Amino acid sequence: MSAAAGLLGLSTALAASAQDYRPPFDPSAHKGPTVGTPNRVLVLGMAHLSGLPEDVALGPALEPLLARLAAWKPEAIVTEDVSGLQCDALRRNPARYAETVRTYCWDPAEAGAALGLDVPAANAEAERTLAHWPAVVQAAERRRLVALFLAAGERGSALVQWLRLSPAERRAGDGLTAPLAAYLRAFAARRNETTQLSAVLAARLGLERIWSVDDHSADTPDPADPAELKAYGAAIEAAWDNPATRARQAQGARYEKALSAPGGLLAYIRALNDPAQGDVVFRSDFGAALAEPSPQRFGRQYLGYWETRNLRMVANIREILEYRPGTRLLAVVGASHKPYYEAYLNQMHDVRLVDAQKVLR
Numbered sequence: 001m002s003a004a005a006g007l008l009g010l011s012t013a014l015a016a017s018a019q020d021y022r023p024p025f026d027p028s029a030h031k032g033p034t035v036g037t038p039n040r041v042l043v044l045g046m047a048h049l050s051g052l053p054e055d056v057a058l059g060p061a062l063e064p065l066l067a068r069l070a071a072w073k074p075e076a077i078v079t080e081d082v083s084g085l086q087c088d089a090l091r092r093n094p095a096r097y098a099e100t101v102r103t104y105c106w107d108p109a110e111a112g113a114a115l116g117l118d119v120p121a122a123n124a125e126a127e128r129t130l131a132h133w134p135a136v137v138q139a140a141e142r143r144r145l146v147a148l149f150l151a152a153g154e155r156g157s158a159l160v161q162w163l164r165l166s167p168a169e170r171r172a173g174d175g176l177t178a179p180l181a182a183y184l185r186a187f188a189a190r191r192n193e194t195t196q197l198s199a200v201l202a203a204r205l206g207l208e209r210i211w212s213v214d215d216h217s218a219d220t221p222d223p224a225d226p227a228e229l230k231a232y233g234a235a236i237e238a239a240w241d242n243p244a245t246r247a248r249q250a251q252g253a254r255y256e257k258a259l260s261a262p263g264g265l266l267a268y269i270r271a272l273n274d275p276a277q278g279d280v281v282f283r284s285d286f287g288a289a290l291a292e293p294s295p296q297r298f299g300r301q302y303l304g305y306w307e308t309r310n311l312r313m314v315a316n317i318r319e320i321l322e323y324r325p326g327t328r329l330l331a332v333v334g335a336s337h338k339p340y341y342e343a344y345l346n347q348m349h350d351v352r353l354v355d356a357q358k359v360l361r
Helices: 002-020 060-073 085-093 094-104 109-115 119-131 137-149 153-164 178-186 194-204 226-240 243-256 264-273 277-290 299-323 337-347
Strands: 040-046 076-084 213-214 326-336 353-355
Touching: 040 264, 040 337, 060 326, 076 085, 076 194, 076 264, 076 299, 085 094, 085 119, 109 178, 119 137, 137 153, 137 178, 137 213, 153 178, 153 194, 178 194, 194 226, 194 326, 213 299, 226 277, 226 299, 226 353, 243 264, 243 277, 264 277, 277 337, 299 326, 299 337, 326 337
Parallel strands: 040 326, 040 353, 076 213, 076 326
Antiparallel strands: none
């Protein structure tokens, strides 16, 4: 055997060995705690409510889902929103994140100016306020916290406090300006999971806030070359054109026809949370991207972004559980995130996953 052939054989053997290697340590095999209550996490995969037909009355349609989630009694609720603190950090790097900020970040400047606080200071003040929150809360105190959460860039939590006010007390005052009060009224009517589900549920359960855990720090600007941008889009769309995608689209169309019927939306959410959906999502989207054959490896770039985003979102959830061990946490997120959330969360020693199918019966 020549030296070159020997090196080639060794290289092939090493590559195969690396591919087959499995680490002996599996964090999910070491669940705790041995003393105390474990953290329990329910991941609720959602259809984005903004995309549902306008003739679906979300209030009545969501009520069966809200009732079941309320019966589970989560003590913390996390949403697919970017935190005020992350948006503040992204704004400091416009060369990379200008489009991300325009798309995903609400501007809290007006609220901050009303209180004389920037985003970090408003977040710190909101935390201090909640740390000394009285057992009996006056309306003026809630309005002040509404204003603080708005200045902090946490409008979902501001809406929770707004909904906990009696209708007569939902007005300007105590740092909340009339334009900001009008904004909250309009925001409360928006058709999305934070306004119609998470904030409503938190207020119903007597929670003081919700948590924004989305993460867009892995975002990058679109390619400057229009031809490259067009090629990227064409490659991803071609990858998505597959039988699993068509099956998902057909499923969505079937359920959307019955959304206005009693229990129609709940049935759709049950279907999206079926454990078998994880494999369908992978074959339709991310697995197809992994196999995408462009020489620029556009699909693998897209997949890398998706995995990074989910890892950072899950890290944000894990951080919240650190604050109060033994928490029952509800994670409300787009259905494509659910299998990744659960796979990554299951690696955590102090996280026990809850079967959404049982809660949604």
